[in-house]
Amino acid sequence: METHTLTTSDGLRLHAETIGRGPSMLMCNGLFCTTQYFVSWREHFGQSYRLVQFDYRSHGRSDDDPEPSRVTIERLVDDAALVLEKLCDEPTIVVGHSMGVRVALELYRRHPERISTLLLLCGSVFDSLGGVASLPPVRHAVVRVLDSAGWLGPLARGIKDVAVHQDLVSKVGTALGGLSAKTPRAPVDALLAHLDRLDVRMMVSLARSYIHHSSEDILPRVKVPTLFMVGQKDSLAPPSHARKVAALLPDVQQVVIQGCTHLAPVEKPDEVHQVVERFLARISRR
DSSP, X not given: OEEEEEEOTTSOEEEEEEESSSSEEEEEOOTTOOGGGGHHHHHHHTTTSEXXXXXXXXXXXXXXXXXXXXXXXXXXXXXXXXXXXXXXXXXXXXEEETHHHHHHHHHHHHOGGGEEEEEEEXXXXXXXXXXXXXXXXXXXXXXXXXXXXXXHTHHXXXXXXXXXXTTHHHHHHHHHTSOOTTSOHHHHHHHHHHHHHSOHHHHHHHHHHHHHOOOGGGGGGOOSOXXXXXXXXXXXXXXXXXXXXXXXXXXXXXXXXXTOOTTHHHHSHHHHHHHHHHHHHHHHTX
16 A cells, blocks of 8 residues: 545645556545544455545545534535546546445536546435435525534534534434445444544534535536445435436446445445446446
């Protein structure tokens, strides 16, 4: 593995890693995640592809943005675009998990000529909250809480610390269909450790941006082969949402991984890898 440091246009240092040889495959992490999420994917696909991973600004080993309130989806796409330009050969396969699905699609919007394939895993393209939480009253309440968190300051930080250290994130995630009792603990523990490092002001800004963001309008203009994969038990990006997305994509294969939640790539990695391999092999024969 090689490590890289890239400097953004506003002077922040981004941490990036490359491993393997072959066609470039750029990995876009989910909300508040770091390169640790794609461990099993890296071990598998690093044998045949040149995997490019990175940490968004204010995440992992990348620099914190000095203005946490400006960390939005668009800023993360800026970061992904820099990594695409500096470390990826053309054309590139772009992989997105969860929020990374939005980053991947927005990256395609900006640089369609640089991207050959989209692998979209367990993510919503619009209507971020999913399930009951997407109902207007619940959605309005969530937005109000996020809007208040900016000025609550120390109280918001205290709530985050309690949630992380008492493992409330896992419990709430399980209740919402984001993971299950059978989800391997290693990626969950890595996420909790990473949440402990994050600035709550940045978390609020990015969460607010995520809720208001939509990539729905770009779907009919995506001209590259696209795999859209979801977990059958995922209520954050459920199969019903995947069907709506697939209906708008010109060249798509939709796959539902049975018995999985939002973390299908770590719950059933072998099955997910096989689906991806078959998809890539099929489009290579065109």
